[in-house]
Amino acid sequence: MNPTLRTGSLTLRLLETGDASALHRQVNDWSVVRMLSQLPFPYPRELADAWIADTRKRSQQGDAYHFAIMRDDILLGCVGLVTDHRSRSASLGYWLGRDHWGQGIATQAAGRAARWALTTLPIDRVIADVALDNPASAAVLRRLGFSETGVASKSFLSRGGEHPVTQYVGTRDTLTTSDAEADTHDVAHDEAPASAPPRRTLLVVAAALIDEKQRVLLAKRPEGKPLAGLWEFPGGKVEPEESPEQALVREFREELGVELSTACTAPFTFVSQDCGRFHLLMPLYLCRRWRGTPMPREGQELAWVEAGRLDAYPMPAPDKPIIPLLRELL
Ligand SMILES: Nc1nc2c([nH]c(=O)n2[C@H]2C[C@H](O)[C@@H](COP(=O)(O)OP(=O)(O)OP(=O)(O)O)O2)c(=O)[nH]1
Numbered sequence: 001m002n003p004t005l006r007t008g009s010l011t012l013r014l015l016e017t018g019d020a021s022a023l024h025r026q027v028n029d030w031s032v033v034r035m036l037s038q039l040p041f042p043y044p045r046e047l048a049d050a051w052i053a054d055t056r057k058r059s060q061q062g063d064a065y066h067f068a069i070m071r072d073d074i075l076l077g078c079v080g081l082v083t084d085h086r087s088r089s090a091s092l093g094y095w096l097g098r099d100h101w102g103q104g105i106a107t108q109a110a111g112r113a114a115r116w117a118l119t120t121l122p123i124d125r126v127i128a129d130v131a132l133d134n135p136a137s138a139a140v141l142r143r144l145g146f147s148e149t150g151v152a153s154k155s156f157l158s159r160g161g162e163h164p165v166t167q168y169v170g171t172r173d174t175l176t177t178s179d180a181e182a183d184t185h186d187v188a189h190d191e192a193p194a195s196a197p198p199r200r201t202l203l204v205v206a207a208a209l210i211d212e213k214q215r216v217l218l219a220k221r222p223e224g225k226p227l228a229g230l231w232e233f234p235g236g237k238v239e240p241e242e243s244p245e246q247a248l249v250r251e252f253r254e255e256l257g258v259e260l261s262t263a264c265t266a267p268f269t270f271v272s273q274d275c276g277r278f279h280l281l282m283p284l285y286l287c288r289r290w291r292g293t294p295m296p297r298e299g300q301e302l303a304w305v306e307a308g309r310l311d312a313y314p315m316p317a318p319d320k321p322i323i324p325l326l327r328e329l330l
Pocket residue numbers: 190204205206225226227231232233234235236237238280282316317318319
């Protein structure tokens with residue numbers, strides 16, 4: 001896998017051999033290195049070459065992904081994820097050259113990488129730790145929706161000896177889309193600002209397509225959308241001039257290339273839930289007849305799931321009460 005991720009004016013791409021001198025220039029700075037546990041100071045140039053070669057090997061093996069944070073072809077810093085397959089987690093680390101601090105770059109890059117990992121890698125959690133005397137980095141994690149899990153002690157090569165770190169965890173449910181990233185991904189419009197009273201009701205329609213083997217079609221929310229990586233019933237927002245049924249027909253055509261007829265879609269149940277920044281009202285229809293084969297037209301992953309296995313697919317919280325109803329029906 002050779003992912004390239006974009007967010008705002010930044011591009012995150014895997015480190016390349018040619019990055020060694022730029023990386024060395026930025027990281028061989030006491031103010032940067034003292035916050036990174038595994039780097040010595042001074043940081044010899046040869047270590048940059050060896051480190052990049054190692055990261056390339058590990059990304060081929062699917063163990064770790066270390067991205068260069070690039071803007072206008074200039075390397076600003078790095079963000080990396082090291083996976084632990086056994087605990088289904090990835091540990092997140094990031095640093096920026098001193099000239100690039102204070103501009104929201106770390107939040108944007110770390111958020112993009114963490115959400116990509118939760119969508120793409122076989123993990124359920126992203127973990128991170130931050131030196132106790134690094135409040136700027138802790139603020140980045142909190143802004144992204146990470147929560148504190150405890151304090152531990154960790155050995156820092158650059159400073160010598162053990163130093164206290166605060167540990168954090170983020171999951172698909174807690175990691176929010178940062179404002180900077182929302183600007184570029186058109187995802188902010190379904191969520192009013194937290195302070196805007198009264199909270200608006202968001203009308204979303206969805207349908208459970210059921211095939212002849214009694215399996216239900218689920219779609220994985222793609223990267224860049226809120227709740228990325230969670231499985232949902234296909235559907236989407238009802239536009240102002242549409243009926244819910246018209247919206248359903250449009251969404252299935254756009255997202256899956258499937259033609260539904262309103263005569264074959266039966267109202268089944270609905271969800272009405274406070275989702276924080278909006279109130280979700282989601283009628284769910286059942287549909288056993290349609291035209292065409294569902295295709296992932298928006299890059300989403302699709303799965304036909306037997307009723308008994310629906311629990312194995314993490315879904316947004318409002319969907320959870322629907323699962324027992326479907327199981328009973330099927
Ligand atoms: N389609 C769908 N949305 C769900 C489900 N459960 C749930 O909480 N939602 C929420 C997630 C989103 O906040 C909202 C759907 O918005 P969306 O952004 O996916 O809608 P859309 O397809 O119109 O997206 P877009 O074109 O505006 O990007 O409803 C579900 O099972 N299906």
